[in-house]
Amino acid sequence: MDALISLEDLLVGLLALVGIGVGIFLILVLKNLAGVLKNVKVLIDDNQENVDDALKNLPNIMNNVNEITDDVNYALDDMSKSLPVIVRDVEGITTTARVTVEKAGQTVNTVEQGVKDTVETVKGTIYTVKDSSENATTYIKVIAKILKVIADRLKS
DSSP states (O other): OOOOOOHHHHHHHHHHHHHHHHHHHHHHHHHHHHHHHHHHHHHHHHTHHHHHHHHHHHHHHHHHHHHHHHHHHHHHHHHHHHHHHHHHHHHHHHHHHHHHHHHHHHHHHHHHHHHHHHHHHHHHHHHHHHHHHHHHHHHHHHHHHHHHHHHHHHHO
């Protein structure tokens, strides 16, 4: 028994098989989607109270965010006004410190020179006293010799 199938019957059969495959695929997708939606519903039901609290508190949270933003803007404005003053003060302090260090250096140099001069004066005085004492010793020896000569003459 030979059966002939027309091209039209073949295409209709193939389309029917494709339609059945797509239908089965859609059924599986819908089944998975239903499972996901069931999990989402359970999740929402379990957290409904938290979601409601968050939605109730959202205006307060936004007010707090706005207050924080205002505080930050105020602080930045205040800082932008104060920062140049602080920088100027720091520059003044730095300049004063530099001038003080320079004056201290000059004072140290002056004291150093004074100490050197004093040492030289004391050194000169010591040499003068030494020379004077040597001269006094020489004078005393000369006077002693003269007295000895006079005493020897008086004895003779």
